[in-house]
Amino acid sequence: MADEEVIRRQIEELKPAVVAVCLGAPKQETWIDENAEWMGRSDVKIAAALGGTVDFLSGAIPRAPRILRKVGLEWMFRVAMEPGRFVRYLKALPSLFQLEG
Numbered sequence: 001m002a003d004e005e006v007i008r009r010q011i012e013e014l015k016p017a018v019v020a021v022c023l024g025a026p027k028q029e030t031w032i033d034e035n036a037e038w039m040g041r042s043d044v045k046i047a048a049a050l051g052g053t054v055d056f057l058s059g060a061i062p063r064a065p066r067i068l069r070k071v072g073l074e075w076m077f078r079v080a081m082e083p084g085r086f087v088r089y090l091k092a093l094p095s096l097f098q099l100e101g
Contacts, residue, residue, distance in 0.1 A: 008038070015043045022050045026091065 021028040028049040055061040064077030079086050
């Protein structure tokens with residue numbers, strides 16, 4: 001993919017210590033895994049899978065009410081707001097269990 005080549009060149013030239021990957025699960029975890037070796041050679045110390053964090057911080061996407069976040073149900077709020085997310089969450093589950101193993 002041409003975009004990935006541009007991104008790779010920029011990382012190699014700029015040599016950042018931290019790279020934020022915001023592709024959504026599980027794409028961002030896969031991208032980090034597939035590119036970890038060369039990023040390490042390019043002095044990247046941390047590759048963080050931030051998902052929708054930037055959207056939350058910018059205010060583009062509302063957070064769930066505090067009570068739902070506190071009891072671990074923010075995902076339910078997000079599915080209610082974006083029903084298509086449910087399929088993405090189901091697809092991400094196997095990769096999450098692999099990371100724990």
